[in-house]
Amino acid sequence: MDDITIAAISRRRELRREKQKKYKRYRVLLLMMLPAVVYFTVFHYLPMYGVLLAFKEFKITQGILNSPWVGFEHFNKIMGDSYFYVVLKNTIIISLYKLIFGFPVPIMFALLLSEVSSLKFKKVVQTVSYLPHFISWVVLAGIFFTLFSLDGPVNALLKWFGGQPQLFLADDRYFRSILVITSIFQGFGWGSIIYFAAISNIDPQLYEAAIIDGAGRFKRMFYISIPMLVPVIAIMLILSMSGILDAGFDQIFNMYNVKVYNVADIIDTYVYRKGLIEMNYSYATAVGLFKSVVALILIIAVNRIVKWIGGKEYALW
Numbered sequence: 001m002d003d004i005t006i007a008a009i010s011r012r013r014e015l016r017r018e019k020q021k022k023y024k025r026y027r028v029l030l031l032m033m034l035p036a037v038v039y040f041t042v043f044h045y046l047p048m049y050g051v052l053l054a055f056k057e058f059k060i061t062q063g064i065l066n067s068p069w070v071g072f073e074h075f076n077k078i079m080g081d082s083y084f085y086v087v088l089k090n091t092i093i094i095s096l097y098k099l100i101f102g103f104p105v106p107i108m109f110a111l112l113l114s115e116v117s118s119l120k121f122k123k124v125v126q127t128v129s130y131l132p133h134f135i136s137w138v139v140l141a142g143i144f145f146t147l148f149s150l151d152g153p154v155n156a157l158l159k160w161f162g163g164q165p166q167l168f169l170a171d172d173r174y175f176r177s178i179l180v181i182t183s184i185f186q187g188f189g190w191g192s193i194i195y196f197a198a199i200s201n202i203d204p205q206l207y208e209a210a211i212i213d214g215a216g217r218f219k220r221m222f223y224i225s226i227p228m229l230v231p232v233i234a235i236m237l238i239l240s241m242s243g244i245l246d247a248g249f250d251q252i253f254n255m256y257n258v259k260v261y262n263v264a265d266i267i268d269t270y271v272y273r274k275g276l277i278e279m280n281y282s283y284a285t286a287v288g289l290f291k292s293v294v295a296l297i298l299i300i301a302v303n304r305i306v307k308w309i310g311g312k313e314y315a316l317w
Contacts, residue, residue, distance in 0.1 A: 053285035074286035084270070084287070091266040094247040097180045099240055105188040107233065110195035111225055115217050126196070129189025137186075141254035144182055145169065169255060172263040179264070183251060198232045199225060234306050238315070242299035245291045267291050 023030070049064070054074055056067040078084050109129070116122045132140070148154050148168040155165040168174045202225065210220045249268035256264040267287060275284030307315035 050285065051289055053282045054289045056282055058282045070282075074283050075290065077283060078287060078290060086262065087265050087267055087270045090263060091245050091247045091268075094176060094179060094252075094264075094266060095244045097176060098183050098247070099244065101180055102184045102187070103237065103240060105184050106191035107195055107229065109188055110192040110199060111221055111229075113192075114196065114199045114225070115221065126189070126192075129192070131189070132186045133190035135186075137250040137254045140182070140186060141251070144178070144255065148178065170257060170259045172260050175256070175260040175264055179248070179251065179255070182255075183248060186251075194232060194236065195229060198229055202228045234315070238299060238302050238306060241302040242295050244298055245295055 052064055053067075055069060055071060056064070057070045057073075058064065058067045113122055113125060116125075146152055150165050150167065154168065159165060166174070168178060206224050206228075207220055210224060215223065245267060247266040247268070249266070249272070252264055252266055253269055253272070256269070271284045271287050274280045274287065303315050303317065
């Protein structure tokens with residue numbers, strides 16, 4: 001064996017030893033990651049073969065693999081279904097409302113609470129703000145039904161000011177607004193965690209220098225905290241855009257009714273009815289696949305826009 005071959009073999013052995021050392025060093029972290037890998041493999045990757053249903057005429061007796069192929073027939077039906085465009089419009093409108101009005105709330109909450117000097121008060125407020133995230137929408141929907149019922153406190157307050165009671169959850173003029181408000185209430189505390197973490201990593205010396213220069217709380221917020229949060233905000237915006245067609249199935253399914261279908265029926269509830277109630281599995285799968293493809297296109301487009309505006313450090317990849 002010549003010197004080059006011996007050197008290559010030695011290099012490979014050295015790399016192998018380095019890998020073994022890394023595995024040994026990070027074995028605890030790898031073990032902690034294992035449940036997440038198993039979860040995503042079993043519940044997210046293995047079921048992906050079911051996407052075949054979108055291109056087949058599914059027959060229960062024949063199974064997924066043996067059902068006949070129909071190509072893009074179901075997608076042609078989607079494009080020719082006038083009600084699908086109503087559902088798509090509702091999904092986009094509700095998602096945009098939640099993004100426009102809901103996305104800034106966790107940021108503002110984290111910024112304002114980070115300026116509170118009392119550590120005990122801050123912890124109590126944070127804990128209370130997280131609680132709604134852990135309450136099921138089944139329970140929350142029941143609470144909101146009580147609040148907005150004809151005999152509920154909202155209508156009682158309305159009557160006290162001389163107004164007439166309203167069926168808020170059965171009126172398409174108010175339903176979308178209620179969806180957005182209740183969604184923000186449920187998620188703003190939990191969504192602020194990542195911003196609290198980012199704020200805690202800002203160098204305290206920056207604030208100390210600003211205080212010496214005479215900067216008040218709001219100036220420190222606008223000239224230090226917000227600029228340092230921009231990378232995190234950009235990443236969270238990209239991830240939010242990927243779910244622009246995910247208007248919140250759990251919330252809407254538990255709160256909507258037939259009277260507000262024209263403003264509240266979204267792609268997910270439409271897929272639920274088509275797939276599980278009408279048992280039109282192939283058509284429902286095609287609609288779900290359409291939604292996923294659009295979400296993928298959106299996240300790629302927004303990532304490129306963010307990279308173009310702010311540079312690679314603000315993008316996901």
